[in-house]
Amino acid sequence: MNYIATIGLEVHIQIKTASKMFCSCKNSFGEPPNTLICPVCTGMPGVMPVPNKTAIVKTIMAGLMTGCDIAKFSKFDRKSYFYPDMPKNYQISQYDLPFCKNGKIHISGKAFSGAILNEKYIGITRIHLEEDVGKLNHFGRFSGIDFNRAGVPLMEIVSEPDINTPDEAYAYLTGLKEIMQYADISDCDMEKGQMRCDVNVSVRPEVQKEFGTKVEVKNLNSFRAVHRALTYEIERQIEMLKNGEKIYQETRGWNDDRGESYLMRRKESAHDYRYFPEPDLSPFIITDSEIEEIKRLLPELPAEKRKRFIRDYGVTEYDAEILTQDKFIADYFDSAVKLVSSPKTIANRIISDLLKELNDRKISITECKVKPEYLAEIVKSVSSGKITNTAGKDILSEVFNTGKEPNKIIDEKGLIQISDESSIAKIADEVISEFPSQVSEFRSGKEKVLQFLIGQVMKKTKGKANPQITAKILREKLSS
Amino acid sequence: MEKNMKENKIFNIDDIAALAKLKIAESDKKKLMNDMMEIVGYIEELSKLKLSNIEPMHHSSNIQNISREDIVKAPFPREKILSIAPDTFDELIKVPAILPDEEQ
Amino acid sequence: MKIEPNITIAKIAKNLGEGKISSVEICNHYLENFTKKNSVFNAILSINKEKILKSAEESDKRRKEGKVLSSYDGIPIAIKDNLCVEDEPCTCASKILEGFISPYDATVIKKIKAAGMIPFGRTNMDEFAMGSSCENSAYVKTRNPWDKDRVPGGSSGGSAASVALSIAPAALGSDTGGSIRQPAAFCGVVGLKPSYGIVSRYGLVAFASSLDQIGPFTNSVLDSAIVLDIIKGKDPMDCTSIDSKIANFAELLSQPYSIDGLRIGIPSECINCEGLDNVIKENFNESINLLKGLGAKIIEISFPHWKYSVSVYYVIATAEASANLARFDGIRYGLRAKTEKLSEIYLESRGLGFGEEVKRRILLGTFVLSSGYYDAYYRSAQKVRTLIRKDYDEAFKICDVILTPVTPTPPFTFNSKSTPLQMYLSDIFTISVNLAGNCAISVPSGITSDNLPLGVQFTAGFMREDILLKTSHIFELHRSIKSFIPPEN
Secondary structure (H helix, E strand, C coil): CCEEEEEEEEEEEECCCCECCCCCCECCCCCCCCCCCCCCCCCCCCCCCCCEHHHHHHHHHHHHHCCCEECCEECCEEEECCCCCCCCCEEEECCCCCCEEEEEEEECCECCCCCECCCEEEEEEEEEEEECCCEEEECCCEEEEECCCCCCEEEEEEECCCECCHHHHHHHHHHHHHHHHHCCCCCCCHHHCCEEEEEEEEEEECCCCCCCCCEEEEEECCHHHHHHHHHHHHHHHHHHHHCCCCCCCEEEEEECCCCEEEEEEECCCCCCCCCEECCCCCCEECCHHHHHHHHCCCCCCHHHHHHHHHHHHCCCHHHHHHHCCCHHHHHHHHHHHCCCCCHHHHHHHHHHHHHHHHHHHCCCCCCCCCCHHHHHHHHHHHHCCCCCHHHHHHHHHHHHHHCCCHHHHHHHHCCCCECCHHHHHHHHHHHHHHCHHHHHHHHCCCCCHHHHHHHHHHHHCCCCECHHHHHHHHHHHHHC | CHHHHHHHHHCCHHHHHHHCCCCCCHHHHHHHHHHHHHHHHHHHHHHCCCCCCCCCCCCCCCCCCCCECCCCCCCCCHHHHHCCCCCEECCEEEEECCCHHHCC | CCCCCCCCHHHHHHHHHCCCCCHHHHHHHHHHHHHHHHHHHCCEEECCHHHHHHHHHHHHHHHHCCCCCCCCCCCEEEEECCECCCCCECCCCCHHHCCCECCCCCHHHHHHHHCCCEEEEEECCCHHHCCCCCCCCCCCCCCECCECCECCCCCCHHHHHHHHCCCCCEEEEEECCCCCHHHHHHHCCEEEECCCCCECCCCECCCCCCCCEEEEEECCHHHHHHHHHHHECCCCCCCCCCCCCCCCHHHHHHCCCCCCCCEEEEEHHHHCCCCCCHHHHHHHHHHHHHHHHCCCEEEEECCCCHHHHHHHHHHHHHHHHHHHHHHCCCCCCCCCCCCCCHHHHHHHHHHHHCCHHHHHHHHHHHHHHCCCCHHHHHHHHHHHHHHHHHHHHHHHHHCCEEEEECCCCCCCECCCCCCHHHHHHCCCCCHHHHHHCCEEEEEEEEECCCCCEEEEEEEECCCCHHHHHHHHHHHHHHCCCCCCCCCCC
């Protein structure tokens, strides 16, 4: 018997704004507790909310980028429940008239597990805007509440139950993250709580039409955890069904260390949130011309960018994928490529050298000292033969360390390649006389030995001899 | 008698008090229930009206699209808020530990 | 200079300006009246004498240096205990906020301070503004200045009584269903409820967000215009606030005008209202005749949906209140019950901290919003609200102001309402104005044979404070009883 899993994802994304959603406190992570608070975001008596325009615009942008219908009439509602991280014991959210509805995300290509994804669209039911809650810190017998996060603008994105595998879920999350980063809506750093994901998963025998009982899984701290949890949960539920056990609607937590889910609470009845329209806020009427204005703020989407790179710069599809995986890398390439005559050389230098350095040093491209102009300089110097390829790599490392201009480093370290034929010829003569056995091996047909001889010239010139010219000169001398 | 029983079905004081996190003393429940029954009986007239073509009124004026620019203002002095908290610990507001069945 | 009882702030300002009196003298005068009368009448819950006198000294200094903030610089004004004043208590007459010190100023307080006026004491009220008699205060019972055995009205009973007793020349209150107008009538002072949005609600502890408005208690209609001018204005901290069309209402009243030809609407449902006391009926008819005599045209209008006002009000107000009062949980401020379990903190703090009426309203509000009942009650109420507003809009097509009694009875005695519902029904004349968002004013109109004050209510269209104030001003000028001074004074 085959089983089908049905997965729905509920993703919360903190919006990148300067101030909070309903007050002018700073929106920032990692600051000392309760330093970014005011009477409004701590729910003092008598306070009132005032919505952040940028948060609304960015929510609409997210909707446009996922092909959603943007509401012509939208409003906020109060969602009531009591919890210590809730300053007002109601959250200002959206109930029946969210800003965005009926969108979709396209997934394709290589999946997290390595398999190839079935190309498909995952529907987005809705995107709405709300305020984040405070943070609870647990100390055993008591807890401490930090309200720095309370009131941060939060987008809630609910997917249709169109996802059928953990790989698809992972791809969906990656797709969302890519869009949010690209449009500067959010940095989606899960470690900073900027993106959070809860999953709903049910299984059913293939022959059964109705969906199975869905189980909610929370406390997933990375895309990988989502993948692992879904894999585990699907297997667990299938086992239960095979054993004739009943699956109850419940909320489970995920323990990533042990790789298992655990029961948090049964859902006897749904929460009664007693939604009603927020009387302290005006409704929002969004006109077509306003939507057009917001469309102009949208960045070029990753897929379009890849097409453009292939078309205008002649990079391969594979290279385009790598260059657009991250908006900042793509922007870097866009800047650097304008400074050189051959886009392919810059693409290669980025892909083979720059990204490796970034990875090894565990920094992002926005933090690295190698400005696009510097990389272009290195590439040009190698292309023109001014320095060797190896020197180019060394200089790159040096710029990473010091931030110095490549030309300065070339001068300081005397890395200018020796391309002058007569100088090389002199050294070649020296090498030929010092290694007579290798010379005769080459003359008798062993091509590989040439590398050894070139290497010796390099040694004598401290790596500065132009390898191609050295090879040419050696061949000339040895063939005569 | 029948009417009261019907009204008791609608208004379950224990459920509603739990939703509202209100502790009602047993000794107060009966009177409170009577008061509530009288009031609910009175407002019941609304549920019987035919109102299908009427828009609900949420605001007195035609305000719309009221929002503010995304600007950070000078920080509010946190001592003013922390100093009135019933209990604090290291600049956090202190509460008893949250038990598993209380978790959201 | 001797300060007469129930002197107007217009007159005080004139004397201040002419150097006949100082702010310190004025504040000392009112502090003396406070000392003499407050222990009997309990109008004021708390007061900071040193702070008041310090502010008075600063005002006098400014006046000496020719740097007054306004003509009203140095005049005290009592503040209802649900309006936040920085570093002062704000209990809303509830135990759950016992000891709470507000960390900020309400916008209206910022404005009165900017005019140099001095917040004078925290006045008693029904707990969280829920009540019509001040009997729901968790602290003390305020007594009616005209008869100690009667209520001053509510919920702003303390503010009304303060002005009537000359403990302050003016006071701020809040009105959600009549909480300014009814106590004004019961205490023989002027009480104004501005149109919804004209006065910022930022810093008013919310009861029903779509109905609440802050307004003044004063000894004259002109005084209410003066205070309105100071506290009104669109506020970036309150999304529901709007600018009035007129910049200066006090100036409007200084211009000559007559009400000849003014169309005054009398709702037939009012005149035929069940439970309308004869004394009220009589006085109401007298008021009508007075206006007729001044040239006004009396027009009978109809409010077909008026009879649903109480139901609609109690559904909407309690629904909003149930959410607004959720924040009082003992976690971040206010009363926290001593218990080891977190869930108990909510239950115990709210159980101990809230009074009976507040609990009733929270329960009702929670119920009408709960799953399964939202459409039947809350949504229906919001729809009937539209109909009530339409009734007013239709009426104002054929009349300029509406005249009604303020209450069905004169001030009643303590404990005279046997059930909560009975108390709710006494709000019948005032409630619908809040539902529509219109402006209304209660002006003293007569004194009964038992020496109790009576008032009439003028209502005008949304944002029509101009016609409201002009009409009530003329009425006040021409009514038979010139001044309303309780025997106490």
